Amino acid sequence: MVSFTLHSAIFSALLAVAAITTFTAAAPVAFSNQTSSRLDACGRLGQKNGVDVKYKDVAACYRAIPFDRFAADTTISTVHDLFRDYYVFTDKALAPRLPKPFTSESVDILKQLQTIGLRKYKSDYQFHTDVRYAIDTLRDGHASYDVNCYTNYAFQQHLSLYAPVKKGVQTVRVFTDYKERGYEDCIVDKIDGQPALDHIRQWATKRVTCSHDVNTRLNCALSRQGYYAEDSAFIDEPGEFSVRAYLPDKRYIDYELRCSNKKSSSRPIRLREEWVVFPQSKIQFEDVESYVANVCLSQGGAAPSSAVHGQARPHLRKSAPLIKKRDLLHAYDTVETLVPVQKFDDxxxxxxxxxxxxxxxxxxxxxxxxxxxxxxxxxxxxxxxxxxxxxxxxxxxxxxxxxxxxxxxxxxxxxxxxxxxxxxNNNTLDASFEVDMRAPETVQRLSALGFNSPYGANYDARAYHDLQVEGAPQYENNDLFMKPVNITRNGRTNQYSERTVLYSTPxxxxxxxxxxxxxxxxxxxxxxxxxxxxxxxxxxxxxxxxxxxxxxxxxxxxxxxxxxxxxxxxxxASVSTLSDLQDTYSLLKMESPLKEMAYKNQVRFAWLELxxxxxxxxxxxxxxxxxxxxxxxxxxxxxxxxxxxxxxxxxxxxx
CATH class of the missing domain: 3.90.226.10 (2-enoyl-CoA Hydratase; Chain A, domain 1)
Incomplete structure (x- = not known):
């Protein structure tokens, strides 16, 4: 096994393969008498017990999971209806082209989901990947689709990158070399045969979801100095290009570097950097069937933890952090940290x-x-x-x-x-936002039971203030939801609540x-x-x-x-989850119109627009x-x- 030297940069521990904790459970899995060569793809992965896992091991297991048409149909039905009736930007996302600084194109999320539902899949992994990609096109940090089944392993590159400007020219350079080969600040001329900056911009345009602005997405993709609250320190943070919570497209990235600090600086340095892989749970399995039962399915176990708002920073750990959400990397587990305090002279x-x-x-x-x-x-x-x-x-x-x-x-x-x-404030509404919500019949029925109920959550009208009345008092009835207004956006008409307000206490x-x-x-x-x-x-x-x-x-x-x-x-500030919505229905003792999905999941959506x-x-x-x-x-x-x-x-x- 290759061993890398731990040092002060964030996520350097992700590259220290020898330091990975071997996952154990109260009752270790007793593997069958089959030899390793006779195990199926997930069996071979599970037998490694979290140690020295390779890209090909995870890829083989993910792709060996059988496609279930019934489960897929249920998934599409639920996600489609969630984004039709509860997601507030479904109509606004149809805008043909957004003005600068935005760069996003028109997104018909309902049509995309319907198209996915009609495709004939053989790969379960590809089906769920396509659903995720569809939601990602919204470029809304409050909208996402994640299932435990395909976030059980995280992936990191040895190099993290940034794009500084020097003498008026912007180049991609190495921010951190986690193998400590002295490549920091070397120019990266090419990535996978393309000019490096073009490659990363194209990747950020297609895969990063943190903003409608591709240049903000570029910042999300690249490294920077981030603040680590536990030790009050500014430390190196790898970007989303270098740390992935989903299976990358291939097992390596090719780099072509130019280093002024090397004797051979006149010649390009060509590196093929394979992804280093880290387990994200302690769940054990011995074959495809038990992987699906223990990791993927909703029965038993915990769903992914709610991601913190926006782009949360990863924490530095000696052993592999548990990355639960792409683009919102959040590590947890109680282990010792290695964080250098950046000293400021000024x-x-x-x-x-x-x-x-x-x-x-x-x-x-x-x-x-x-x-x-x-x-x-x-x-x-x-x-x-x-x-x-x-x-x-x-x-x-x-x-x-x-x-x-x-x-x-x-x-x-x-x-x-x-x-x-x-x-x-000069008056009580100075720091408050006017808002509205989707209010189709499904929401109206939910709000009727949610009104003035401790379980009404986002659909209790008394949580909002009536702008139609002087002084904007709290609603004393359910008119907010029961008397919706028709709004036409980009050729599509739907029912919304009247404008209300998110009240802020002075x-x-x-x-x-x-x-x-x-x-x-x-x-x-x-x-x-x-x-x-x-x-x-x-x-x-x-x-x-x-x-x-x-x-x-x-x-x-x-x-x-x-x-x-x-x-x-x-x-x-209006993020909710499918699980939260289903809990609201359950607490109000009302049958949900949304079917329960087979896989443990974290489907997030924005329910309120400001x-x-x-x-x-x-x-x-x-x-x-x-x-x-x-x-x-x-x-x-x-x-x-x-x-x-x-x-x-x-x-x-x-x-």
Whole structure:
């Protein structure tokens, strides 16, 4: 077995094959007396017990699973009806072409699913892959299709890549060489025979789902410096091009490198890098039949854990992390971490919480940096934010740079609180969004039982506020759902609720009094935003308010040189799952119109659409609102250090 040296970069442990934990269970599987050569494809994979698994082992097992027409028909029926009646953007996605900075084409998700349902499949793996690809074309981080059956193994390359600009030229370079061969910052001229940047852009255009903007998708595909909250450290993060939660198309990637630090720099270095494979569960199996029974089917076991909002960062582990969702890589298991603390010579750390961390620039001491790396935090994070802002004030900070890079979103109320702490409400609806939902007959029937019920969840009208009444009180009846309006979008007419509002509770008087004393409060000229476009869901809502309502200038970094790059990736904070919806039906003792799917799954969808102030296009598709004031390119220096970025933005903003 090949052994790689562990070092400080995130996911370096993924390359340390010798360090993989051998998975065990309370009662180990007793394999039959068959020899290895007589086992079927999944039997040979299972016999490895998680050790030294190769791409070909996983591919053979996945492709050996028999296609079940009945299960496939049930799957298509359920997913189709879910996206027809509950997914809020089904009609809006039909837009023939979205304006810049978006690059997505028209998507008829219902037609795609119907077409898949009519195909004659022999491969179960291909069927579920096609369903996933169809949902992926929506480019909505709140919409996805995942089944345990084909996410049981993760895949990583030895090289992670980035695309800095040097002397006006953008090239793909090696960000991290996990085998420590000295390839960092070597130029990658070709990938699989194509010019490297073209290859990755094409792959991101086709396979990455984090945004309607292909340049944000490029940022999601490539490596960067990310924040690791457990150790309050900025560390290297491989992008989605280098870490996959689904079986890649082939077992290797070919690279052609050009390295100035090598004696043979005049000659290209050609590498064929095979995928390193890591089990994502401890479930044991001994053949195709037991793999399907134990890993795939809904009976027994747990479904995939709900993915955190947006593009969550992976955690560094000594043993293989458990990647449960493509594009939203989230590792868990209690094992020791190896995280280096990146030391900032020019940034003094003042306060750190679960979602925010506060620095003061030494070279520009009137500038404070508030890093908001997530909004998925407890309600007491507001106290930490106030503590951090107070620390800024006590250190004579008068200008604030808010770093939103890589923020996957989170809790709506924290987004509202954060907005109000910089721009306090004048009235109770200032930090609130107007919204609507799909309201066909299926939703109307569900809402009738959900009204004023502890189990009504998203379909209880009392959770919303009536904009048709002065003061926007909570609904006291079910008119929101029972009196829908017809809206025609892109030639398709459907029923939607009337406009309502996501109400945000105003901050306390004590907090408002405290923030009023700060020199940046309510002053857009004293605040800037830095983003790489990977600012999702509740983060996107925050970025919208700050930039388009209150006029803060934003800097977006990365993407393709000379092209637009969005400030945020998607908005909404309205993600739900098929499982959540089925639970709502069950708790209300109502028969669901959606059939139960055979495979353990995580099917996510957006059920609520938001609108900008006085806008008619849902925020998810309102491309004009995604444009930043300023664009920055990655360089070999700033891509590896947030501190360099902060000085760059501060210097351009407040000379």
């Amino acid at each position: 940034a003094e750390k003042l306060v750190a919480g679960n979602a925010t961390i506060f620095y003061r620039l030494k070279s520009q001491p009137d500038v404070g940096v508030m890093v908001v790396h997530t909004l998925d935090a407890n309600f007491d994070e507001v106290d930490t934010i106030l503590e951090g802002l107070t620390a800024f004030h006590s250190h004579n900070v008068t200008k604030v740079l808010v770093d939103l890079q890589g923020n996957g979103g989170g809790i709506l109320s924290l987004s509202s609180d954060l907005t109000q702490m910089l721009f306090p 901050l306390s008087t004590e907090t408002l009094t405290a923030v009023a004393a700060f020199p940046w409060t309510g002053r857009r000229e004293n605040i800037r935003i830095l983003t790489d476009g990977r600012c999702a869901s509740a983060c996107g809502m925050t970025a919208y308010f700050w930039t388009k309502v209150y006029g803060i200038e934003a800097y977006s970094i990365g993407g393709t040189k000379g092209e637009d790059l969005s400030m945020f990736s998607f908005a909404g 609108y900008g102030k006085n806008r008619t296009v849902p925020l998810e598709y309102d491309a004009e609102l995604y444009r930043p004031n300023h664009r920055l390119d990655y360089t070999q220096r700033n891509a590896r250090s947030r501190e360099v970025m902060w000085r760059q933005v501060a210097g351009a903003s407040w000379k």
